Amino acid sequence: MFEILEKRSLNPTVTLMRINAPKVARKAEPGQFIILRTDADGERIPLTIADFDRQSGSVTIIFQIVGATTEKLNHLNEGDCLQDFVGPLGRATETEGLKKVAVVGGGVGCAIAYPVAKKLHELGVEVHSIVGFRNKDLVILEDEFKASSSKFVLMSDDGTAGEKGLVTDALKKLIDSGEKYDRVITIGPLIMMKFVCKLTKEYGVPTVASMNPIMIDGTGMCGGCRLTVGGETKFACVDGPEFDGHLIDFDEAMARGAMYKPFERHAYEEACNLFKEVK
């Protein structure tokens, strides 16, 4: 069983947990993810490895409460155990040959972007982090990003934190001001990544997007995580989760992401009601 060693709320809907999982910690690299189940009847959900400590054998996850399983997860506390925790899955972020990178994160995607920024920083790469949130209450990992970036730009939709505007506005400004990036790495809502990739394509800056389709096994067995990249079908769990952003069919990915919406809404409400009763 996988014990929750630490639990911390980062904002009203985003929680950090450190899990005891020595086998995963031993092999984990930034960009990889795990799949967990909270209990014996639970669903398998993928979450990115936000951090790891090989020595103590712990793995950190940061998740946004969006539905039934993340809601259930958030109701567990330090000392409780997760039923299953498997990984590290997927390919690690490629860092070879990079000298200057813009990391563009949106919302909870910043939790996935942060370990990438940290790793690049440790490798001596110049990192510019551009992160966006809807408002100031949702900002996460600000200090952590600052510590790993030579430039940090905070954006919010309503201007309550950092500058008002979208991450694409900030990225465009930096590129226009003469910043030359070897690569842009973007992680966040599909719609945000779509527009980041559109922008960088115009400027000819190579861009990698981290995809998060619906997954079950995470080993290449079900094909549920498939997406189209450059006209070819790829499995995000084994071929990704990072792909060349200029080749991804984002519209298809957005449609696939909505496949179970009505079911999930229902399951979420049930889970919420369940916890209300318990309280």
Added chain:
Amino acid sequence: MANMSPTRNEMPVQAPDVRNKNFSEVALGYTEEQAIDEAKRCLNCKNKPCSTGCPVQIDIPAFIAQVAEGNFAEAYKIITKSSSLPAVCGRVCPQETQCESKCVRGIKGEPVAIGRLERFVADWHNAQPETAPEIPAKNGHKAAVIGSGPSGLACAGDLAKKGYDVTIFEALHVAGGVLSYGIPEFRLPKSIVQKEIGGLKALGVKVETNTVVGKTISVDELMKEEGFESVFIGSGAGLPRFMNIPGENLNGVYSANEFLTRINLMKAYKEGSATPIKAGTKAVIVGGGNVAMDAARCAKRLGAEVYIVYRRTEAELPARAEEVEHAKEEGIIFKFLTNPIEIQATEDGWVKSVHCQQMELSEPDASGRAKPVPIEGAFVDIEADCVIMSIGTSPNPLIKSTTAGLDTQKWGGIIADEDGLTSKEGVYAGGDAVTGAATVILAMGAGKKAAAAMDKYMQNK
């Protein structure tokens, strides 16, 4: 006195109209009387033609003779000399092309129902009070098994019986391989699979689920750092193939693996399951093998009107005859000589219909096989809101790509000799990972063979 009836004892089954709405087992199994009566149809042929049709050469006449006498425990002992999973194989073996195809009683009438008798004996055994197994003395050697499908289970069992300290590493959270995630409950109750695994654990086999070899740990690390002297790879052929036709990534299109995994592994068919499934109101299953039949029958049970679309004719269906029969009885509609060429979408990106090319069989070619060829200009659209691609699987490249020195075929199969030895010293492989998608009994047989070779290797090291 032999029972000279030309027909076999019928298998009691749930009525088609009842069972196509539930996930309980379809075939209910013989009673003792039926089993003894059926066993008496066996002529106890000296040359055992039936055994030559069994990939693991069970001594069929010998076990059937014991059934005829009512000595079920003795019958079980005879079967388990050659087979590790009789309750499974008795249910899912393609008997009609194996043991039963060679039975002399089949020349003038129906062959002896060997599979049903094997199932009866195994179920009888499983219903007896549990006795603690004899724990073999440990021999001090450590072996690892990757994958907990029939090949891995058989290999682990045989090694444990010889005293090896065996650990099975399984990627998923449940052991059993296809027996757990693929073959549905109504054909193979999961309690039977878990009972087999429980038996192995009682022998001292350790099962580490949630371990993806190649990711969590590599084959080389198992051998160099964890002290496993020999490794068996039974990782199956779980990578789903798609047709690469337009519309395959629309919402509502599943691989059979995803559809079946949601249902069997994640129990999506149960009320209140956390994992969703959408069988739609009209489901089209593409393919004609066992997997297609299973997907079709699951979709039916979830309430859809179900079509199986297959590009050849009924005669070429690769699925077991019994499964095809059962599928038809349950109301599944077959469209033969039909080949999907495009999946068409609704405005919001869901499946609307499957556009198919009509086919005909050509004159047999040099190999004697008639090929399906398109009939020019003949198309048909089948309305559907769910499409399940069931056109085959191949071995997952994960282990190959993370194990230096492990040679594979171009199509991904691990190259192994008769005994299962791969290109890497101490590393053996078997089952679907070597042969490509095949059968439970072949996988089990390969696991047993490899166990024998691994034993020799570790003893002589």
